Amino acid sequence: MSQEELLLSGMLGMLSLALALVFIYLAYQRRLLRQQKEHQQKESQYQQQLLRASLMSQEKERNRIGKDLHDEVGVMLTTAKLYMNHLSADQEEEEFYQLKHKTVQLVSETINSMRRISHGLRPVVLERLGLENAIANLVDQIQGSGALSVSFSAEIQGDMDQEFQLNWYRIIQELMNNTVKHAHATQISLHLKVNNHNVVLRYEDNGIGLSEYSDLSQGLGIRNLESRLSLMKGKLEVLDTEDSGLALKVTSAIKP
Numbered sequence: 054m055s056q057e058e059l060l061l062s063g064m065l066g067m068l069s070l071a072l073a074l075v076f077i078y079l080a081y082q083r084r085l086l087r088q089q090k091e092h093q094q095k096e097s098q099y100q101q102q103l104l105r106a107s108l109m110s111q112e113k114e115r116n117r118i119g120k121d122l123h124d125e126v127g128v129m130l131t132t133a134k135l136y137m138n139h140l141s142a143d144q145e146e147e148e149f150y151q152l153k154h155k156t157v158q159l160v161s162e163t164i165n166s167m168r169r170i171s172h173g174l175r176p177v178v179l180e181r182l183g184l185e186n187a188i189a190n191l192v193d194q195i196q197g198s199g200a201l202s203v204s205f206s207a208e209i210q211g212d213m214d215q216e217f218q219l220n221w222y223r224i225i226q227e228l229m230n231n232t233v234k235h236a237h238a239t240q241i242s243l244h245l246k247v248n249n250h251n252v253v254l255r256y257e258d259n260g261i262g263l264s265e266y267s268d269l270s271q272g273l274g275i276r277n278l279e280s281r282l283s284l285m286k287g288k289l290e291v292l293d294t295e296d297s298g299l300a301l302k303v304t305s306a307i308k309p
Contacts, residue, residue: 137156203240204243208245208248211307220284220285227278236258241258242255247307290303
């Protein structure tokens with residue numbers, strides 16, 4: 054084979070190799086674009102799920118508040134109005150003071166109901182005494198029922214954002230409520246650690262486990278938690294347990 058043929062053969066070989074590399078690169082780029090598109094679609098679906106869960110949670114809260122206002126406050130105010138309509142200067146003194154006493158008592162109960170409803174919107178103990186004492190108050194309420202034994206410890210060093218404190222209070226409240234309602238547990242253990250950089254919660258119960266009860270495991274409960282955590286750059290991790298029960302690690306930033 055002459056030098057010209059060898060040179061031509063070598064050039065053709067290099068051209069073939071270059072074309073092969075171009076095709077490989079193009080195929081690789083197409084795969085990357087496809088994976089990126091799939092990732093964006095999944096991320097969009099996930100964000101939509103979080104938004105849907107957040108909206109459903111807000112709607113559920115509105116319905117609860119509306120029901121409380123209608124069933125408690127509305128009924129008591131209507132009854133108080135009836136009592137007041139029956140008050141008359143022509144009544145006998147004893148009957149007058151009985152109706153007056155009932156009216157004042159109903160107004161007092163209405164005020165207490167309004168305080169309870171407003172406490173549910175923004176816990177007073179959280180604003181006055183901080184997150185640790187607010188959680189301790191939740192623990193006392195559950196232990197006071199006698200149904201569960203709750204172990205709570207906290208290491209709080211950093212200065213947490215107030216809105217983050219409320220989100221964490223609601224997260225822990227929802228976890229404990231789900232344990233009480235669905236887990237058939239006798240014990241809850243939670244440890245909260247806060248430093249200058251992040252918040253870490255370790256939550257456990259000895260109940261039937263996450264897969265066995267639906268309020269958390271089948272979407273809405275978990276999505277509610279994740280929607281709150283997404284606002285705090287946080288995440289929720291389900292941990293393995295040797296026995297039955299639930300074990301979670303929940304983390305977030307300490308402030309925006």
